Amino acid sequence: MTSRYREIAEEIRERISSGAYARGKRLPPQKSLADEFGVSQPVVQRAVMALRTEGLVRIERGTGTVVHEIKPIVRNATARYTKTAREQGQSRGAFATEVRSLGHVPHSKLVKLGPATPPAEIAQIFQFGRDDIAAIRHRHMTADETPVQIATSYVPWTIAKDTPITQEDTGPGGTYSRLEDLGHRVTRFTERIRTRPPSEEEADFLRLGEDQQVYSVLHIAYTEDGTPVEVTQHVMPTFQWVLEYEWAAD
Amino acid sequence: MTSRYREIAEEIRERISSGAYARGKRLPPQKSLADEFGVSQPVVQRAVMALRTEGLVRIERGTGTVVHEIKPIVRNATARYTKTAREQGQSRGAFATEVRSLGHVPHSKLVKLGPATPPAEIAQIFQFGRDDIAAIRHRHMTADETPVQIATSYVPWTIAKDTPITQEDTGPGGTYSRLEDLGHRVTRFTERIRTRPPSEEEADFLRLGEDQQVYSVLHIAYTEDGTPVEVTQHVMPTFQWVLEYEWAAD
DNA sequence: TCTTATTTGTTCGTATGTATT
């Protein structure tokens, strides 16, 4: 039952973990691996595919196969939404803290900003009608130049209109602090996690294949009376993240 | 860039979602699909492999390819550890509730029970020395005969010894209620989520391929003074579960 | 019950295609 391509995959796995193939560097070309193992190149191709599915390597067609360098980043959901976390690091927020704690340099780029019609799933949460719109913030995040997350935030336009929430810089403490200023103090959060293959756009930025998976974390912030005031969709390669939660019993 | 096997995978995906290939039933043999699409049979094989990675189908060698029937089960971590959830359904616990709410019949089988040395990762949480052991409960869970989860619980033997925790039936409210009886009231939980390929044993019971992924949820229960008293490792196919969390701000 | 044939999925080598530098 154990096939040649599995053995080769296992051997390469070991060479990576032993450091023989260094993180961030290239694997030997599939042709030379094929010669070394005495198999044809497509057999090596298949072994490498398996490693990519696991998130161990990234394949760059025409160039080579790169061993992934970033260790999983820990995202502590409970800690990241405290006021302290949001304000620290020159108002750079929780993501910066998470990435820095692993010794990497975080970067966040606002790709899209402005009012728009949210996708159906989001609209439903806000109980939107046909014409309702939301303030949208769409960001691409990297750690040491490696893309690691896409986040898209939504706040009902009736709330966000003419406030810093629609600006590039939302100010100290971010969106949640502004919502509080506006009398919408957030008291409760929910998150819903699932995994799925990346969309084409996501695969493009995150440099993923369709055989890989991303976490889709749907984060909802509620005010005291149970009204959802902010929703964020986080999309992250599963192999690059560890998700943590913490809560009190009963 | 779009290859034949991707097109075929997409076509089969559509036939599944349109109901042309019904859930729980078999796909046509790869040979006949190959004839229909005018390609060789290994090309179909590759398309089917892609669908398996996504969790859409299960391949039974020598028999055929089955379209998965179970919709994702929602695991609300916050709700499942309340006293009410643990006691309801004739002390069948949270898992039974989760599965029943989707209209399926849950079943849990205790595969292993008794004192043993826990794996290093668990031992470290309890700050165990070389000789310390734990009461272990290893369970296989199914929904409508479909395997959906493996859970392994650990309680330090010094606590669990000579208590119902080491019995097959831990009584109403389960382990947590017994811990409370013993003066170890649990007040806080943490969970750490990651995804990885299944181990051989896991793949075997959960009927997964090595190209698929499982959630590994490490659940830790702490008492008031911060001592971990119970740890459970949940292993679940990612495509079969949605994970939910809920917590209060600050 | 054992053996064999058939069906169905799996693996590999050769040939060829496509992307990147």
Add this chain to the structure above:
DNA sequence: GAATACATACGAACAAATAAG
């Protein structure tokens, strides 16, 4: 355009599960 590196397709041979005898 040439060289390099990964990607795809096909045919043939293989292996597992089941059913028939």
